[in-house]
Amino acid sequence: MSIARHWRRRHNLYRLIGTRCRSCGRTFYPQAQRCIYCGSSDVEQARIDGEARLLSYSIVYSVTDEARYEAPVILGLVEVGGVKLITEITDASPGELEVGMRLEPVLRKVSIHGESGLIYYAVKFRPAMGGGGSGED
Amino acid sequence: MTLQARPEKGSGIHGWGAYIPRYRLPLKLIASTWGWHEDQYKGLNVREKAIAGPDEDSTTMGYEAALNALKRAKIDPSEVGAVFFGTESKPYAVKPSATIIAEALGITPITMASDLEFACRAASEAMRSSIGLVSSGMLKYSLVIGSDTAQAQPGDVLEFTAASGAAAFILGPSSGASAVFEGSYTYVTDTPDFWRRSLQPYPRHGEGFTGEPAYFHHIINSVKGLLEELGLKPGDFDYAIFHQPNGKFPVRVGLRLGFTMEQIEPGLVTPMIGNTYNASALMGLARVLDRARPGERILVAPFGSGAGSDAYSLIVTDEIVERHDLAPKVDDYIARRVEVDYGFYTRYRGKIRLMPR
Numbered sequence: 001m002s003i004a005r006h007w008r009r010r011h012n013l014y015r016l017i018g019t020r021c022r023s024c025g026r027t028f029y030p031q032a033q034r035c036i037y038c039g040s041s042d043v044e045q046a047r048i049d050g051e052a053r054l055l056s057y058s059i060v061y062s063v064t065d066e067a068r069y070e071a072p073v074i075l076g077l078v079e080v081g082g083v084k085l086i087t088e089i090t091d092a093s094p095g096e097l098e099v100g101m102r103l104e105p106v107l108r109k110v111s112i113h114g115e116s117g118l119i120y121y122a123v124k125f126r127p128a129m130g131g132g133g134s135g136e137d
Numbered sequence: 138m139t140l141q142a143r144p145e146k147g148s149g150i151h152g153w154g155a156y157i158p159r160y161r162l163p164l165k166l167i168a169s170t171w172g173w174h175e176d177q178y179k180g181l182n183v184r185e186k187a188i189a190g191p192d193e194d195s196t197t198m199g200y201e202a203a204l205n206a207l208k209r210a211k212i213d214p215s216e217v218g219a220v221f222f223g224t225e226s227k228p229y230a231v232k233p234s235a236t237i238i239a240e241a242l243g244i245t246p247i248t249m250a251s252d253l254e255f256a257c258r259a260a261s262e263a264m265r266s267s268i269g270l271v272s273s274g275m276l277k278y279s280l281v282i283g284s285d286t287a288q289a290q291p292g293d294v295l296e297f298t299a300a301s302g303a304a305a306f307i308l309g310p311s312s313g314a315s316a317v318f319e320g321s322y323t324y325v326t327d328t329p330d331f332w333r334r335s336l337q338p339y340p341r342h343g344e345g346f347t348g349e350p351a352y353f354h355h356i357i358n359s360v361k362g363l364l365e366e367l368g369l370k371p372g373d374f375d376y377a378i379f380h381q382p383n384g385k386f387p388v389r390v391g392l393r394l395g396f397t398m399e400q401i402e403p404g405l406v407t408p409m410i411g412n413t414y415n416a417s418a419l420m421g422l423a424r425v426l427d428r429a430r431p432g433e434r435i436l437v438a439p440f441g442s443g444a445g446s447d448a449y450s451l452i453v454t455d456e457i458v459e460r461h462d463l464a465p466k467v468d469d470y471i472a473r474r475v476e477v478d479y480g481f482y483t484r485y486r487g488k489i490r491l492m493p494r
Binding site: 010011014015065068069070090091093106107108109110119121124129130 | 159190191192193194196197200201228229237240241243465469470473475484485487491
Protein backbone atom coordinates (compact mmCIF):
# COMPACT_ATOMS: atom_id res chain seq x y z
CA MET A 1 0.00 0.00 0.00
CA SER A 2 1.31 3.44 -0.89
CA ILE A 3 1.86 6.13 1.74
CA ALA A 4 -0.88 8.26 0.20
CA ARG A 5 -3.40 5.39 0.12
CA HIS A 6 -2.73 4.43 3.73
CA TRP A 7 -3.08 8.07 4.80
CA ARG A 8 -6.39 8.45 2.94
CA ARG A 9 -7.71 5.27 4.56
CA ARG A 10 -6.27 5.86 8.04
CA HIS A 11 -9.68 6.33 9.71
CA ASN A 12 -10.98 3.14 8.08
CA LEU A 13 -7.89 1.24 9.14
CA TYR A 14 -7.50 2.67 12.68
CA ARG A 15 -11.19 2.80 13.68
CA LEU A 16 -12.99 0.40 11.33
CA ILE A 17 -14.95 3.12 9.60
CA GLY A 18 -17.14 1.50 6.94
CA THR A 19 -20.15 2.52 4.91
CA ARG A 20 -23.90 2.52 5.54
CA CYS A 21 -26.27 2.73 2.58
CA ARG A 22 -29.18 5.07 3.21
CA SER A 23 -31.02 3.50 0.29
CA CYS A 24 -31.01 -0.22 1.20
CA GLY A 25 -29.94 0.19 4.85
CA ARG A 26 -27.02 -2.25 4.69
CA THR A 27 -23.58 -1.64 6.18
CA PHE A 28 -20.31 -2.89 4.79
CA TYR A 29 -16.52 -2.53 5.03
CA PRO A 30 -14.34 -0.97 3.71
CA GLN A 31 -15.59 2.50 2.90
CA ALA A 32 -16.86 3.04 -0.66
CA GLN A 33 -18.53 5.72 -2.71
CA ARG A 34 -21.36 3.40 -3.76
CA CYS A 35 -23.26 0.65 -2.00
CA ILE A 36 -21.77 -2.75 -2.85
CA TYR A 37 -25.26 -4.30 -2.58
CA CYS A 38 -27.63 -1.93 -4.43
CA GLY A 39 -25.25 0.46 -6.19
CA SER A 40 -26.77 3.56 -4.60
CA SER A 41 -24.50 6.57 -4.11
CA ASP A 42 -26.60 7.68 -1.11
CA VAL A 43 -24.09 6.37 1.45
CA GLU A 44 -22.58 7.62 4.73
CA GLN A 45 -19.68 6.70 7.00
CA ALA A 46 -20.45 4.15 9.71
CA ARG A 47 -18.37 2.83 12.60
CA ILE A 48 -18.19 -0.97 12.46
CA ASP A 49 -18.48 -2.20 16.03
CA GLY A 50 -20.37 -4.59 18.23
CA GLU A 51 -19.83 -8.25 18.99
CA ALA A 52 -17.19 -9.94 16.84
CA ARG A 53 -17.05 -13.65 16.01
CA LEU A 54 -14.63 -15.76 14.02
CA LEU A 55 -16.51 -17.33 11.09
CA SER A 56 -13.58 -19.03 9.39
CA TYR A 57 -9.82 -18.78 9.16
CA SER A 58 -6.80 -19.78 7.16
CA ILE A 59 -3.29 -20.33 8.49
CA VAL A 60 -0.55 -19.12 6.16
CA TYR A 61 2.81 -20.76 6.85
CA SER A 62 4.59 -19.71 3.65
CA VAL A 63 4.74 -15.98 4.04
CA THR A 64 6.54 -13.11 2.38
CA ASP A 65 9.91 -12.05 3.79
CA GLU A 66 8.25 -9.01 5.33
CA ALA A 67 5.88 -11.19 7.38
CA ARG A 68 8.50 -13.71 8.52
CA TYR A 69 8.58 -12.40 12.13
CA GLU A 70 4.80 -12.85 12.45
CA ALA A 71 4.58 -16.28 10.81
CA PRO A 72 2.36 -18.17 10.71
CA VAL A 73 -0.05 -15.44 9.65
CA ILE A 74 -3.69 -16.12 10.48
CA LEU A 75 -6.28 -14.62 8.17
CA GLY A 76 -9.79 -14.62 9.54
CA LEU A 77 -13.28 -14.10 8.19
CA VAL A 78 -14.80 -12.09 11.01
CA GLU A 79 -18.35 -10.90 11.59
CA VAL A 80 -18.53 -7.62 13.49
CA GLY A 81 -21.92 -6.14 14.28
CA GLY A 82 -23.41 -7.92 11.28
CA VAL A 83 -20.63 -6.91 8.87
CA LYS A 84 -18.25 -9.51 7.47
CA LEU A 85 -14.63 -8.62 6.82
CA ILE A 86 -11.33 -10.38 6.21
CA THR A 87 -8.63 -9.40 8.67
CA GLU A 88 -5.55 -10.68 10.48
CA ILE A 89 -6.02 -12.56 13.75
CA THR A 90 -3.30 -11.78 16.29
CA ASP A 91 -2.32 -12.91 19.81
CA ALA A 92 -3.32 -16.46 18.98
CA SER A 93 -1.53 -19.61 17.94
CA PRO A 94 -3.34 -21.86 15.46
CA GLY A 95 -4.23 -24.33 18.23
CA GLU A 96 -6.15 -21.67 20.12
CA LEU A 97 -8.56 -20.88 17.28
CA GLU A 98 -12.14 -22.08 17.22
CA VAL A 99 -14.83 -21.15 14.71
CA GLY A 100 -17.44 -19.08 16.49
CA MET A 101 -15.08 -17.77 19.16
CA ARG A 102 -15.51 -14.20 20.39
CA LEU A 103 -12.94 -11.70 19.15
CA GLU A 104 -12.12 -8.07 19.89
CA PRO A 105 -10.40 -5.38 17.80
CA VAL A 106 -6.86 -4.18 18.55
CA LEU A 107 -4.55 -1.71 16.83
CA ARG A 108 -1.39 -3.38 15.54
CA LYS A 109 1.40 -2.96 13.03
CA VAL A 110 0.41 -4.46 9.69
CA SER A 111 3.48 -3.70 7.61
CA ILE A 112 6.77 -1.88 7.74
CA HIS A 113 8.43 -0.42 4.69
CA GLY A 114 12.09 -1.33 5.24
CA GLU A 115 14.41 0.17 7.85
CA SER A 116 13.65 3.76 6.85
CA GLY A 117 10.07 3.58 5.62
CA LEU A 118 6.71 4.15 7.20
CA ILE A 119 5.13 1.86 9.77
CA TYR A 120 1.53 1.04 8.86
CA TYR A 121 -0.97 0.47 11.66
CA ALA A 122 -4.46 -0.99 11.36
CA VAL A 123 -7.09 -2.91 13.27
CA LYS A 124 -6.61 -6.65 13.69
CA PHE A 125 -8.67 -8.98 15.89
CA ARG A 126 -7.62 -11.15 18.82
CA PRO A 127 -9.48 -13.68 20.97
CA ALA A 128 -11.59 -11.70 23.45
CA MET A 129 -10.06 -11.25 26.88
CA GLY A 130 -11.93 -13.13 29.52
CA GLY A 131 -12.53 -16.01 27.17
CA GLY A 132 -12.92 -16.28 23.44
CA GLY A 133 -15.13 -19.35 23.66
CA SER A 134 -17.98 -19.95 21.27
CA GLY A 135 -20.50 -20.74 24.00
CA GLU A 136 -23.88 -19.06 24.06
CA ASP A 137 -23.35 -15.82 25.95
CA MET B 138 9.12 27.81 45.99
CA THR B 139 9.42 28.03 42.18
CA LEU B 140 7.35 24.93 41.45
CA GLN B 141 3.96 24.74 43.15
CA ALA B 142 3.02 21.48 44.84
CA ARG B 143 -0.62 22.57 45.02
CA PRO B 144 -2.01 24.73 42.19
CA GLU B 145 -4.97 26.88 43.24
CA LYS B 146 -7.48 24.88 41.21
CA GLY B 147 -7.62 21.15 41.75
CA SER B 148 -7.16 18.32 39.28
CA GLY B 149 -7.46 14.58 39.34
CA ILE B 150 -7.43 11.27 37.50
CA HIS B 151 -10.74 10.57 35.78
CA GLY B 152 -9.82 7.38 33.95
CA TRP B 153 -6.93 4.95 34.11
CA GLY B 154 -5.90 1.98 32.01
CA ALA B 155 -3.06 -0.45 31.41
CA TYR B 156 -1.82 -2.87 28.81
CA ILE B 157 0.55 -5.82 29.13
CA PRO B 158 1.39 -8.03 26.13
CA ARG B 159 0.61 -11.70 26.64
CA TYR B 160 4.05 -13.21 26.10
CA ARG B 161 6.24 -14.01 29.14
CA LEU B 162 9.91 -14.94 29.21
CA PRO B 163 11.04 -16.59 32.49
CA LEU B 164 14.34 -15.21 33.80
CA LYS B 165 15.73 -18.72 34.16
CA LEU B 166 15.71 -19.05 30.34
CA ILE B 167 17.76 -15.85 29.95
CA ALA B 168 20.19 -17.14 32.56
CA SER B 169 20.58 -20.54 30.92
CA THR B 170 21.18 -18.91 27.51
CA TRP B 171 23.97 -16.66 28.71
CA GLY B 172 25.50 -18.80 31.47
CA TRP B 173 24.39 -16.71 34.46
CA HIS B 174 24.18 -18.51 37.80
CA GLU B 175 20.77 -18.25 39.46
CA ASP B 176 22.30 -16.39 42.40
CA GLN B 177 23.09 -13.58 39.96
CA TYR B 178 19.43 -12.84 39.18
CA LYS B 179 17.40 -14.25 42.09
CA GLY B 180 18.04 -11.10 44.10
CA LEU B 181 16.22 -9.00 41.49
CA ASN B 182 12.91 -10.45 42.75
CA VAL B 183 11.57 -10.81 39.18
CA ARG B 184 10.23 -14.18 37.99
CA GLU B 185 9.49 -13.42 34.35
CA LYS B 186 9.12 -10.47 32.01
CA ALA B 187 6.40 -9.45 29.55
CA ILE B 188 7.51 -9.06 25.93
CA ALA B 189 5.63 -7.45 23.08
CA GLY B 190 4.50 -9.57 20.15
CA PRO B 191 5.95 -9.11 16.66
CA ASP B 192 3.16 -6.73 15.58
CA GLU B 193 3.30 -4.61 18.73
CA ASP B 194 5.33 -1.54 19.65
CA SER B 195 5.10 1.26 22.20
CA THR B 196 2.46 2.99 20.05
CA THR B 197 0.06 0.02 19.84
CA MET B 198 0.49 -0.77 23.54
CA GLY B 199 -0.02 2.88 24.50
CA TYR B 200 -3.14 2.98 22.34
CA GLU B 201 -4.78 0.08 24.21
CA ALA B 202 -3.91 1.52 27.63
CA ALA B 203 -5.31 4.89 26.53
CA LEU B 204 -8.49 3.27 25.22
CA ASN B 205 -9.00 1.64 28.63
CA ALA B 206 -8.41 5.01 30.36
CA LEU B 207 -10.98 6.68 28.09
CA LYS B 208 -13.56 3.98 28.86
CA ARG B 209 -13.17 4.63 32.59
CA ALA B 210 -13.18 8.42 32.19
CA LYS B 211 -16.53 8.14 30.37
CA ILE B 212 -15.81 11.19 28.20
CA ASP B 213 -16.04 11.85 24.49
CA PRO B 214 -12.52 11.60 22.95
CA SER B 215 -12.97 15.04 21.36
CA GLU B 216 -12.97 16.55 24.88
CA VAL B 217 -9.27 15.64 25.31
CA GLY B 218 -7.10 18.72 24.74
CA ALA B 219 -3.65 17.17 25.07
CA VAL B 220 -2.07 13.78 24.30
CA PHE B 221 1.34 13.19 25.85
CA PHE B 222 3.29 10.02 25.08
CA GLY B 223 6.20 9.21 27.40
CA THR B 224 8.60 6.57 26.11
CA GLU B 225 12.21 5.68 25.52
CA SER B 226 11.35 3.17 22.77
CA LYS B 227 9.84 5.38 20.09
CA PRO B 228 9.03 3.47 16.88
CA TYR B 229 10.19 6.55 14.96
CA ALA B 230 13.16 8.73 15.90
CA VAL B 231 11.26 11.57 14.22
CA LYS B 232 7.46 11.31 13.92
CA PRO B 233 5.23 11.45 16.96
CA SER B 234 3.41 8.42 18.30
CA ALA B 235 1.06 10.82 20.09
CA THR B 236 -0.60 11.84 16.81
CA ILE B 237 -1.09 8.22 15.70
CA ILE B 238 -2.77 7.37 19.01
CA ALA B 239 -4.81 10.60 18.99
CA GLU B 240 -6.01 9.84 15.45
CA ALA B 241 -6.89 6.22 16.27
CA LEU B 242 -8.85 7.28 19.37
CA GLY B 243 -10.76 10.04 17.58
CA ILE B 244 -9.13 12.88 19.54
CA THR B 245 -7.70 14.78 16.55
CA PRO B 246 -7.44 17.44 15.24
CA ILE B 247 -7.98 20.11 17.95
CA THR B 248 -5.51 18.90 20.54
CA MET B 249 -1.96 19.29 21.76
CA ALA B 250 0.10 16.15 21.06
CA SER B 251 3.74 15.31 21.65
CA ASP B 252 6.17 12.56 22.62
CA LEU B 253 8.30 13.21 25.71
CA GLU B 254 11.67 11.74 26.65
CA PHE B 255 13.19 11.51 30.14
CA ALA B 256 14.18 7.84 30.35
CA CYS B 257 11.51 6.14 32.53
CA ARG B 258 10.12 9.44 33.85
CA ALA B 259 8.80 11.09 30.65
CA ALA B 260 5.18 10.09 31.28
CA SER B 261 5.41 11.38 34.83
CA GLU B 262 6.62 14.74 33.53
CA ALA B 263 3.53 14.65 31.29
CA MET B 264 1.42 14.07 34.37
CA ARG B 265 2.91 17.04 36.22
CA SER B 266 2.53 19.24 33.13
CA SER B 267 -1.07 18.09 32.73
CA ILE B 268 -1.86 19.05 36.32
CA GLY B 269 -0.76 22.58 35.39
CA LEU B 270 -2.67 22.65 32.09
CA VAL B 271 -5.87 21.39 33.70
CA SER B 272 -5.54 23.61 36.78
CA SER B 273 -4.99 26.70 34.62
CA GLY B 274 -8.18 26.00 32.71
CA MET B 275 -6.30 25.91 29.40
CA LEU B 276 -7.88 22.53 28.67
CA LYS B 277 -10.36 20.22 30.36
CA TYR B 278 -8.84 16.78 29.87
CA SER B 279 -5.31 15.57 29.17
CA LEU B 280 -4.28 12.05 28.14
CA VAL B 281 -0.99 10.88 29.67
CA ILE B 282 0.54 7.67 28.32
CA GLY B 283 3.64 5.81 29.48
CA SER B 284 4.64 2.95 27.16
CA ASP B 285 7.84 1.06 26.46
CA THR B 286 9.21 -1.99 24.71
CA ALA B 287 12.35 -1.70 26.79
CA GLN B 288 15.62 -2.51 25.08
CA ALA B 289 18.51 -4.49 26.54
CA GLN B 290 21.66 -5.80 24.92
CA PRO B 291 21.51 -9.61 24.79
CA GLY B 292 23.57 -10.98 27.67
CA ASP B 293 23.55 -7.68 29.59
CA VAL B 294 22.13 -7.77 33.13
CA LEU B 295 19.43 -5.34 31.96
CA GLU B 296 18.00 -8.14 29.83
CA PHE B 297 16.61 -9.81 32.97
CA THR B 298 14.19 -6.97 33.62
CA ALA B 299 13.68 -4.91 30.40
CA ALA B 300 10.00 -5.60 29.63
CA SER B 301 7.04 -4.27 27.65
CA GLY B 302 3.87 -2.59 28.90
CA ALA B 303 1.85 0.61 29.02
CA ALA B 304 -0.25 2.69 31.40
CA ALA B 305 -2.46 5.68 30.64
CA PHE B 306 -4.48 8.26 32.53
CA ILE B 307 -7.11 10.86 31.71
CA LEU B 308 -6.45 13.91 33.89
CA GLY B 309 -9.11 16.54 34.35
CA PRO B 310 -10.69 18.86 36.92
CA SER B 311 -11.08 17.58 40.45
CA SER B 312 -14.85 17.62 40.05
CA GLY B 313 -15.90 14.18 38.85
CA ALA B 314 -12.42 12.67 39.23
CA SER B 315 -11.82 9.12 40.46
CA ALA B 316 -8.85 10.34 42.52
CA VAL B 317 -7.86 13.95 43.25
CA PHE B 318 -4.28 15.21 43.30
CA GLU B 319 -3.54 16.49 46.79
CA GLY B 320 -0.06 17.63 45.82
CA SER B 321 2.97 16.82 43.67
CA TYR B 322 6.71 17.46 43.92
CA THR B 323 9.65 17.09 41.53
CA TYR B 324 13.38 16.60 42.15
CA VAL B 325 15.88 16.40 39.22
CA THR B 326 19.69 16.58 38.82
CA ASP B 327 22.24 15.75 36.11
CA THR B 328 23.25 12.16 36.94
CA PRO B 329 25.04 9.73 34.56
CA ASP B 330 23.32 6.49 35.62
CA PHE B 331 21.82 5.30 32.30
CA TRP B 332 21.78 6.53 28.73
CA ARG B 333 21.38 5.60 25.08
CA ARG B 334 23.12 7.63 22.40
CA SER B 335 21.53 8.49 19.06
CA LEU B 336 21.38 5.56 16.58
CA GLN B 337 22.43 3.10 19.30
CA PRO B 338 20.05 0.14 19.72
CA TYR B 339 20.77 -0.56 23.38
CA PRO B 340 21.27 1.61 26.48
CA ARG B 341 24.37 1.71 28.70
CA HIS B 342 24.37 2.01 32.46
CA GLY B 343 26.89 3.54 34.83
CA GLU B 344 27.00 0.82 37.48
CA GLY B 345 28.23 2.99 40.31
CA PHE B 346 25.42 5.47 39.79
CA THR B 347 22.42 3.14 39.40
CA GLY B 348 21.39 2.74 43.03
CA GLU B 349 22.27 5.34 45.64
CA PRO B 350 23.17 8.44 43.54
CA ALA B 351 20.31 7.96 41.10
CA TYR B 352 17.32 5.84 42.15
CA PHE B 353 17.43 6.23 45.92
CA HIS B 354 18.65 9.86 46.08
CA HIS B 355 15.98 11.21 43.75
CA ILE B 356 13.00 9.21 45.02
CA ILE B 357 13.85 9.87 48.66
CA ASN B 358 14.13 13.61 47.99
CA SER B 359 10.92 13.86 45.94
CA VAL B 360 8.92 11.91 48.52
CA LYS B 361 10.38 13.76 51.51
CA GLY B 362 9.76 17.07 49.73
CA LEU B 363 6.14 16.17 49.09
CA LEU B 364 5.51 14.95 52.63
CA GLU B 365 7.02 18.14 54.04
CA GLU B 366 5.01 20.33 51.67
CA LEU B 367 1.74 18.59 52.59
CA GLY B 368 2.51 18.07 56.28
CA LEU B 369 1.98 14.31 55.92
CA LYS B 370 3.85 11.23 57.18
CA PRO B 371 4.12 7.72 55.69
CA GLY B 372 1.45 6.38 58.02
CA ASP B 373 -1.10 8.74 56.47
CA PHE B 374 -1.12 6.74 53.22
CA ASP B 375 -2.93 3.51 52.35
CA TYR B 376 -0.65 2.72 49.37
CA ALA B 377 2.93 3.62 48.43
CA ILE B 378 4.11 2.99 44.85
CA PHE B 379 7.63 3.54 43.56
CA HIS B 380 9.44 3.12 40.24
CA GLN B 381 10.26 -0.57 39.82
CA PRO B 382 13.46 -1.26 37.84
CA ASN B 383 13.45 -4.61 39.65
CA GLY B 384 11.53 -6.15 42.52
CA LYS B 385 13.92 -5.17 45.31
CA PHE B 386 14.57 -1.41 44.85
CA PRO B 387 10.95 -0.27 45.40
CA VAL B 388 10.71 -2.34 48.57
CA ARG B 389 14.03 -1.05 49.86
CA VAL B 390 13.27 2.64 49.15
CA GLY B 391 9.77 2.31 50.61
CA LEU B 392 10.97 0.74 53.84
CA ARG B 393 13.77 3.29 54.13
CA LEU B 394 11.22 6.12 53.84
CA GLY B 395 9.14 4.58 56.62
CA PHE B 396 6.43 2.81 54.62
CA THR B 397 5.37 -0.79 55.30
CA MET B 398 5.11 -3.86 53.05
CA GLU B 399 1.32 -3.65 53.41
CA GLN B 400 1.44 -0.22 51.74
CA ILE B 401 3.99 -1.23 49.06
CA GLU B 402 2.83 -4.69 47.96
CA PRO B 403 -0.44 -3.80 46.11
CA GLY B 404 1.41 -1.54 43.65
CA LEU B 405 4.32 -3.91 43.07
CA VAL B 406 4.02 -5.36 39.55
CA THR B 407 7.63 -5.80 38.36
CA PRO B 408 8.11 -9.23 40.04
CA MET B 409 5.35 -10.56 37.73
CA ILE B 410 6.04 -8.73 34.44
CA GLY B 411 9.47 -7.06 34.64
CA ASN B 412 10.30 -3.37 34.35
CA THR B 413 8.01 -1.61 31.89
CA TYR B 414 10.06 1.61 32.11
CA ASN B 415 7.67 4.56 31.52
CA ALA B 416 4.79 2.36 32.66
CA SER B 417 6.60 0.95 35.70
CA ALA B 418 5.36 3.00 38.67
CA LEU B 419 2.30 4.12 36.69
CA MET B 420 1.31 0.46 36.11
CA GLY B 421 1.55 0.08 39.90
CA LEU B 422 -0.73 3.12 40.25
CA ALA B 423 -3.21 1.62 37.77
CA ARG B 424 -3.24 -1.66 39.74
CA VAL B 425 -3.89 0.23 42.99
CA LEU B 426 -6.69 2.28 41.39
CA ASP B 427 -8.20 -1.02 40.19
CA ARG B 428 -8.90 -1.87 43.84
CA ALA B 429 -8.84 1.47 45.69
CA ARG B 430 -11.82 2.51 47.83
CA PRO B 431 -13.20 6.02 48.39
CA GLY B 432 -11.26 8.04 50.95
CA GLU B 433 -7.99 6.13 50.58
CA ARG B 434 -4.73 8.08 50.08
CA ILE B 435 -2.12 6.97 47.52
CA LEU B 436 1.52 7.96 47.21
CA VAL B 437 3.19 7.32 43.84
CA ALA B 438 6.80 8.21 42.99
CA PRO B 439 8.05 7.50 39.44
CA PHE B 440 11.76 7.84 38.63
CA GLY B 441 13.73 8.32 35.43
CA SER B 442 17.44 8.04 34.81
CA GLY B 443 19.40 11.10 34.04
CA ALA B 444 17.85 11.67 36.66
CA GLY B 445 14.66 12.72 38.37
CA SER B 446 11.66 11.70 40.42
CA ASP B 447 8.17 13.07 41.02
CA ALA B 448 6.04 12.31 44.04
CA TYR B 449 2.24 12.60 44.01
CA SER B 450 -0.39 12.30 46.69
CA LEU B 451 -3.86 11.26 45.53
CA ILE B 452 -7.11 10.93 47.46
CA VAL B 453 -9.64 8.47 46.06
CA THR B 454 -13.23 9.69 45.59
CA ASP B 455 -16.64 8.02 45.48
CA GLU B 456 -16.52 8.20 41.66
CA ILE B 457 -14.01 5.35 41.47
CA VAL B 458 -16.39 2.57 42.46
CA GLU B 459 -18.48 2.51 39.30
CA ARG B 460 -15.37 2.79 37.08
CA HIS B 461 -13.45 -0.25 38.35
CA ASP B 462 -15.09 -2.66 35.91
CA LEU B 463 -15.38 -0.44 32.82
CA ALA B 464 -12.12 -1.82 31.35
CA PRO B 465 -9.78 -4.77 31.90
CA LYS B 466 -7.75 -4.54 35.12
CA VAL B 467 -3.96 -4.86 35.43
CA ASP B 468 -4.42 -8.29 36.99
CA ASP B 469 -6.52 -9.39 33.98
CA TYR B 470 -3.55 -8.62 31.73
CA ILE B 471 -1.10 -10.27 34.15
CA ALA B 472 -3.23 -13.43 34.09
CA ARG B 473 -3.32 -13.44 30.25
CA ARG B 474 0.08 -15.06 29.80
CA VAL B 475 1.76 -17.37 27.33
CA GLU B 476 5.24 -18.56 28.22
CA VAL B 477 7.80 -18.35 25.42
CA ASP B 478 11.43 -19.39 25.17
CA TYR B 479 14.53 -17.39 24.36
CA GLY B 480 14.27 -18.24 20.66
CA PHE B 481 10.79 -16.72 20.46
CA TYR B 482 12.01 -13.69 22.39
CA THR B 483 14.86 -13.00 19.97
CA ARG B 484 12.50 -13.30 17.01
CA TYR B 485 9.65 -11.31 18.52
CA ARG B 486 11.86 -8.44 19.62
CA GLY B 487 13.64 -8.23 16.27
CA LYS B 488 17.00 -9.44 17.56
CA ILE B 489 17.30 -11.83 14.60
CA ARG B 490 17.97 -9.79 11.46
CA LEU B 491 16.26 -11.61 8.61
CA MET B 492 16.10 -8.65 6.30
CA PRO B 493 16.07 -4.88 6.55
CA ARG B 494 12.90 -3.79 8.38
